[in-house]
Amino acid sequence: MISEVRHKAALAQEAAATMNRLSTEQKNTALLHMADALLTEQTAIIEANGLDLARGREQGTSPSLLDRLALNGERIEAIAEGLRQIVALPDPVGELLEKFDRPNGLKVEKIRVPLGVIGMIYEARPNVTVDAAGLCLKTGNCVVLRGGSAAIESNRKIVEVLKNALAATDMPAEAIQLIEDSDRASVNEMLKLNGLLDVVIPRGGASLIRNVVENATVPVIETGAGVxxxxxxxxxxxxxxxxxxxxxxxxxxxxxxxxxxxxxxxxxxxxxxxxxxxxxxxxxxxxxxxxxxxxxxxxxxxxxxxxxxxxxxxxxxxxxxxxxxxxxxxxxxxxxxxxxxxxxxxxxxxxxxxxxxxxxxxxxxxxxxxxTDGFEFGFGAEIGISTQKLHARGPMGLPALTSTKFRIYGNGQIRG
Amino acid sequence: MISEVRHKAALAQEAAATMNRLSTEQKNTALLHMADALLTEQTAIIEANGLDLARGREQGTSPSLLDRLALNGERIEAIAEGLRQIVALPDPVGELLEKFDRPNGLKVEKIRVPLGVIGMIYEARPNVTVDAAGLCLKTGNCVVLRGGSAAIESNRKIVEVLKNALAATDMPAEAIQLIEDSDRASVNEMLKLNGLLDVVIPRGGASLIRNVVENATVPVIETGAGVxxxxxxxxxxxxxxxxxxxxxxxxxxxxxxxxxxxxxxxxxxxxxxxxxxxxxxxxxxxxxxxxxxxxxxxxxxxxxxxxxxxxxxxxxxxxxxxxxxxxxxxxxxxxxxxxxxxxxxxxxxxxxxxxxxxxxxxxxxxxxxxxTDGFEFGFGAEIGISTQKLHARGPMGLPALTSTKFRIYGNGQIRG
Known part of the structure; x- marks a missing residue:
């Protein structure tokens, strides 16, 4: 039987094929729908969050972790406002980065394109669920979310709300996937899903990041440790x-x-x-x-x-x-x-x-x-701070969530 | 006891600290010295290559592989010419990519810097030894070379010649390291050398690349397969x-x-x-x-x-x-x-x-x-064709061998 991780990554990969055809306006409309839906459905979200908090308290979770996990009206408003700020950011997809003609007449263009499907692995902070989805969708990517199991009820309800919001827009609801399997094995399966995930971004403490860096065969953007x-x-x-x-x-x-x-x-x-x-x-x-x-x-x-x-x-x-x-x-x-x-x-x-x-x-x-922070540098929201040298370094704005593609126009050129 | 791989990567990492201070002229002078030395020492190089060829023939290596391995005066001239072409390419290091002022008065610059130390893992093609060294050094990087064991005598002599050539220049000879240990374990050790290698680039057949992608914890630029x-x-x-x-x-x-x-x-x-x-x-x-x-x-x-x-x-x-x-x-x-x-x-x-x-x-x-080729796109020499979406995609010119750094100038700004 196909696993949840593989199944959902494949759905995201399929949706990715249509995502890069969406205009900036279509993407922004979808993000605004998502922001509105979070507010409309805040009671249900706070209720689901209550289940996570109750379980956390039973299990003796520390007050500071419970505080990171907790949602209320004010926090949901701030999360929705984060989505509206992403709407206001310029869309990097489609940007013409280079253009040159070759002596043989070939016209070459290098343009920004979405990365494809991004795997996000993070801890029990429900705000990351929305932030990551918003940043990925704005850049034409699909996202497979794997948050900490301590926030599973909150994440399930939030993702349900976001997907329902997409139903009324041009963006495929399958662009957002949530892995519900709380077993650590589901993380490790994601890390080896070459071909279905184009990149994995870990956000969290040192041990989470170490596990991703040590076990991933999918390309990783490492974020985190600062001495x-x-x-x-x-x-x-x-x-x-x-x-x-x-x-x-x-x-x-x-x-x-x-x-x-x-x-x-x-x-x-x-x-x-x-x-x-x-x-x-x-x-x-x-x-x-x-x-x-x-x-x-x-x-x-x-x-x-x-x-x-x-x-x-x-x-x-x-x-x-x-x-x-x-x-x-x-x-x-x-x-x-x-x-x-x-x-x-x-x-x-x-x-x-x-x-x-x-x-x-x-x-x-x-x-x-x-x-050293995306907001402080004026990038708007940030997906994290890259501590590696490849692809992106330091605070990552929206362009860090894109790749490039060469388009070459000819009139019959062949290689001699 | 410290392994050859770890020892040499550490030497390269140490040399890397001085490499990014070299001017374009200093780097070009070193590359021209290297090109001259290959020609001066071509008899010795061809002799060493003869040992590899003889061993290959004994072991029943296929004629096409022997052909890729073989060096002669003409091929060494072409390899030296490759270095001279790298001299003619613009130096991406130090390029100012972005510059902006923040409302609080901070002045932010984003500039290109070397990646640091690049691990090259490749097969029995001695020309890759010189190409890779030339491209890495031009971009201010150090390089740890691990070529196929079938070319070990050729590579040993070539690297000796190149390092001797550097002795007369401002570039540290330790910027080039050759792993001589022919055991596969030395490759696998390189792949996990986070902190000493900043990136690993595999060049070769599907199985070599698969091994690197599956086992590396160091960030990889995947090159290769095309259907x-x-x-x-x-x-x-x-x-x-x-x-x-x-x-x-x-x-x-x-x-x-x-x-x-x-x-x-x-x-x-x-x-x-x-x-x-x-x-x-x-x-x-x-x-x-x-x-x-x-x-x-x-x-x-x-x-x-x-x-x-x-x-x-x-x-x-x-x-x-x-x-x-x-x-x-x-x-x-x-x-x-x-x-x-x-x-x-x-x-x-x-x-x-x-x-x-x-x-x-x-x-x-x-x-x-x-x-789809670095020369055909006008990038000059290429280090390979990236088939991943992260960092670089398609033919990679010199900028693909660089990272970036933010420089921030203030006058006492603190965060509120």
Whole structure:
């Protein structure tokens, strides 16, 4: 018997053939229908979500996870508004990227086309179900959704609502598929569905992403892990450096673009580190330091090799003192995950060298690493932040969900 | 003990940190040194190649494989000339792709950067060793080469010559690494070297590529398989259709962009198919057909489902008669590998529909599919033809060997 995963991916692949013929207007109409339907059906959605929440509470799920899972009228309104924002974004499909004539008379065009069918693998956040569907459909893709089993009732109802909404539009309802099988095996089957899935995008914690990267034979866009650094150079403006470092750690420690290690030039450290460290401690940040910094920062624990490699996503910060820009670059090369890195300095040559040499998706001079984000970059919604170098790197806007195609027009050319 | 693969990939990764600082001129100088050294050392290279050839003959290697392996003065001159052509190509690294200011004053730039370290896995063609090294170095990448064991003596000498040539330049000799371990396990180790290899590119036959796609955890650019079709519409110009179909099959059947199945509209078939089939038979092509075409084509065997899915790379052709454009599109959707597809027609609406709806890297109107090639598209040398939708699709020029990086310039911005 054919599995649920294979069956639904095949339905999506079939629908994909008609998706790339839809105009921008047809796609936007469908997205607006979806947004309206979420509001009309919000009572039913909140009811289904209640079942997930009750089961979660029974199973002793942590309050923070329950909070991520919970839906109410306000949150559904925000999710619907997300779809309307996607409507407002320019449609990348059909964009002419290159056009050239060859000496033999062939006319070649390179245009943007949908990727085809995108597999989304994520955790128990029902908002991702709608966001991902909206972004994929806007770019003419079909989507196979596999959310965490803790949100299954919510996702089932949401996808039912979205598919019903599509029935009144030109977009095939089969463009959205939800995998309901909660067994981990259904994820692993998706990962090997070459020919039916064109790409898999994981969104979630480190272990979810590791499983996808390690087991997928379908091409993957890896998103996630960030061990981000802020380097305060000897010449940094003290006030600016303090604000940037504090913001990078404390404004939202749980996200991938927050700072995990503060690197400080010794000239700066001697005059200002104790004060800055005090501010972190006041904000509830646990400090771990190298030998030099522990002489200046009272109460800091020793930082281990392992600490320097860890994405805490929490109120914990490593501090390291260096005596040159080179040492800071070395540390970042050695321990960084190539996500977001920052130098705070008034020295233009040091800034340029840092920005040039650091190999990361986003490199900052005098600004917080927290800006690595699709909304902050002005891309509108984002499908995630790519931490790989292939296809897309950093915050991914709609073009990251497209591929290209060459169209070649001739008048009988053959190869000699 | 650290393995050869891990050791050499780490050396390459270390060298990669300095590679992106090289100017175009420094890189071109290094490439010209490499070209000169190949000619200066050609006697030694031909000698080493002789050892591979002798071993191949002893082991009963086929004449066609021995021919691909063999080097002589003329071939080495052609390989060196290939490097000089790479020098003449524009350097994509450093190109400013996007630049925008945000309302908060952040200045964002998106620029092209090298991928980092590229793993090349290929068969016993020593020319690929030089081509791949040249293309990777021009784009500021380091390369870890793992060629077929049948060419190991040739590759060892070639890489020695290239690395010695680099010693006199600004480019680190460690930018080129050759894996000498001939065990298959060394390939499989490369495929899982996340963090040390940024991408793996396989070049070779179906089984080599399948092994890479199925086992790699490092991101892959898949190249290869093409089950390409030519559809002759009812309104096609007969002479043009015959030339295009004949060229697509016979000019070089062994390559991925050659035709495997000819689809013919019945209006065309009744008047012209017998004559066209005769020309194929005369050229030594074995014909396999559906029921309708076998009534018109004497001696054609029945084509099976399996035949329609097979990349023959040989003098074998399937023929299928359809009574509509829809049926042709259905056949291609069902059996095609999304490589190169062609319609021959004088009907502009049918042409546009075909070019729009067929999902393939290259879609042709009135020209042979044999043009899907980096040289033919004017990209200069090519690293391969991507058959995936992620990152690059179709013939890959130098930009396919790059990634991007965001540089963000602020004056103290923090996130609210």
């Amino acid at each position: 981000c650094h802020t380097f305060i150079d000897g010449s940094a403006n003290y006030g600016m450096a303090e604000e940037i470092a504090f913001n990078a750690k404390v404004q939202r420690p749980s996200v991938c673009n927050s700072m995990e290690t503060l690197i400080v030039h010794e000239a700066f450290a001697e005059r200002h580190l104790a004060a800055l460290a005090g501010r972190f401690v006041e904000a509830g940040v646990e400090l771990r330091g190298d030998e030099k910094s522990r002489r200046l920062v009272e109460g800091a624990k020793p930082a281990t090799e392992e600490d320097y490699r860890t994405e805490y996503n929490d109120y914990i910060l490593n501090i390291r003192i260096v005596d040159s820009l080179e040492d800071a670059l070395d540390h970042i090369r050695h321990y960084g995950t190539k996500h977001s890195e920052c130098i705070v300095t008034e020295d233009a040559a040091n800034a340029e060298r840092f920005v040039q040499e650091v190999d990361a998706a986003a490199v900052y001079h005098n600004a917080s690493t927290r800006f | 390409c079709h030519t559809f002759i519409d009812g309104s096609a110009n007969y002479g043009m259709a015959e030339e295009i179909a004949f060229n697509a099959k016979v000019q070089r059947p062994s390559v991925c962009n050659s035709m495997e199945t000819l689809i013919v509209h019945e209006a065309f078939a009744e008047r012209h198919l017998a004559a066209l089939a005769g020309r194929f038979v005369e050229a030594g092509v074995e014909l396999r057909g559906d029921e309708k075409s076998r009534r018109l084509v004497e001696g054609a065997k029945p084509a099976t489902e399996e035949d329609y899915r097979t990349e023959y790379n040989d003098y074998i052709l399937n023929i299928r008669i359809v009574d509509s454009l829809e049926d042709a599109l259905d056949h291609i959707r069902h059996y095609g590998t999304k490589h190169s597809e062609c319609i021959v027609t004088e009907d502009a609406a049918n042409a546009e529909r075909f070019v729009q709806e067929v999902d393939a890297a290259a879609v042709y109107h009135n020209a042979s599919t044999r043009f």
